[in-house]
Amino acid sequence: xxxxxxxxxxxxxxxxxxxxxxxxxxxxxxxxxxxxxxxxxxxxxxxxxxxxxxxxxxxxxxxxxxxxxxxxxxxxxxxxxxxxxxxxxxxxxxxxxxxxxxxxxxxxxxxxxxxxxxxxxxxxxxxxxxxxxxxxxxxxxxxxxxxxxxxxxxxxxxxxxxxxxxxxxxxxxxxxxxxxxxxxxxxxxxxxx
Amino acid sequence: xxxxxxxxxxxxxxxxxxxxxxxxxxxxxxxxxxxxxxxxxxxxxxxxxxxxxxxxxxxxxxxxxxxxxxxxxxxxxxxxxxxxxxxxxxxxxxxxxxxxxxxxxxxxxxxxxxxxxxxxxxxxxxxxxxxxxxxxxxxxxxxxx
Numbered sequence: 001x002x003x004x005x006x007x008x009x010x011x012x013x014x015x016x017x018x019x020x021x022x023x024x025x026x027x028x029x030x031x032x033x034x035x036x037x038x039x040x041x042x043x044x045x046x047x048x049x050x051x052x053x054x055x056x057x058x059x060x061x062x063x064x065x066x067x068x069x070x071x072x073x074x075x076x077x078x079x080x081x082x083x084x085x086x087x088x089x090x091x092x093x094x095x096x097x098x099x100x101x102x103x104x105x106x107x108x109x110x111x112x113x114x115x116x117x118x119x120x121x122x123x124x125x126x127x128x129x130x131x132x133x134x135x136x137x138x139x140x141x142x143x144x145x146x147x148x149x150x151x152x153x154x155x156x157x158x159x160x161x162x163x164x165x166x167x168x169x170x171x172x173x174x175x176x177x178x179x180x181x182x183x184x185x186x187x188x189x190x191x192x193x
Numbered sequence: 194x195x196x197x198x199x200x201x202x203x204x205x206x207x208x209x210x211x212x213x214x215x216x217x218x219x220x221x222x223x224x225x226x227x228x229x230x231x232x233x234x235x236x237x238x239x240x241x242x243x244x245x246x247x248x249x250x251x252x253x254x255x256x257x258x259x260x261x262x263x264x265x266x267x268x269x270x271x272x273x274x275x276x277x278x279x280x281x282x283x284x285x286x287x288x289x290x291x292x293x294x295x296x297x298x299x300x301x302x303x304x305x306x307x308x309x310x311x312x313x314x315x316x317x318x319x320x321x322x323x324x325x326x327x328x329x330x331x332x333x334x335x336x337x338x
Contacts, residue, residue, distance in 0.1 A: 043246035
């Protein structure tokens, strides 16, 4: 290993200063923010991209881009919506790179609860599998709309900011997506085909 | 199927669990409204799936995510810090080649006149000199100590 020169030391020192200046928040603030957002973000990514994509990589990339963004946030909610906006854009990049057919069988394995103990649990497990199969049949945008609205309880305004759409168009898009999903959920024999 | 005017009420109830009195009235509405019944079915399915997804999420610890981001940010910053130096070295190399060519041109004029050569041959010679000298100059400029 070669010895470090003064030039190398200056370069590393400059790099450290650059890192401190370019990250969005300090480590303590990040930990608090991460603890509040990581699970919802994981759930969102795993359901909209499906098991064909490595969700952990997308999660890491999302937080990295958020930390490096340098964006100014009005509130914590605004910060959170910005995080999900980054995640959505990364999910779209992942679709374009791989373009896998979202295999209902894969979605089924991803949500397979194993051996349910009681009849109630079996019923819930069956409904989860049906939902996954139905989601696999939808377009990515429809999955995003439905998840944000009904799983996360986001308002139309929040959904519009996350997905980069006009607020006025969310209601109609959501209605159509929901109708399509309801039709798929109502056809258990056809969904898995 | 058309939207129902009470859809927002139904959605609020499903997502937050409203007051009992209101809930009973809406429950009766759900039995008669196909649109809201469909909404209820979809929302319940999503909320159950969301709960399961969050419980089963295999997220790395905040410390690991922070550490990876810091390492990568440092690597990116190092590339940014080095970039001006690399560009300066390349510009210097090109300047050296251009200056050498200009001096060679001036020196050429001091030689006694030679029989005229075809322009195409001159161009070929000039291009050959540049192709030989320029990469060598760049390599010498970019080699680190």
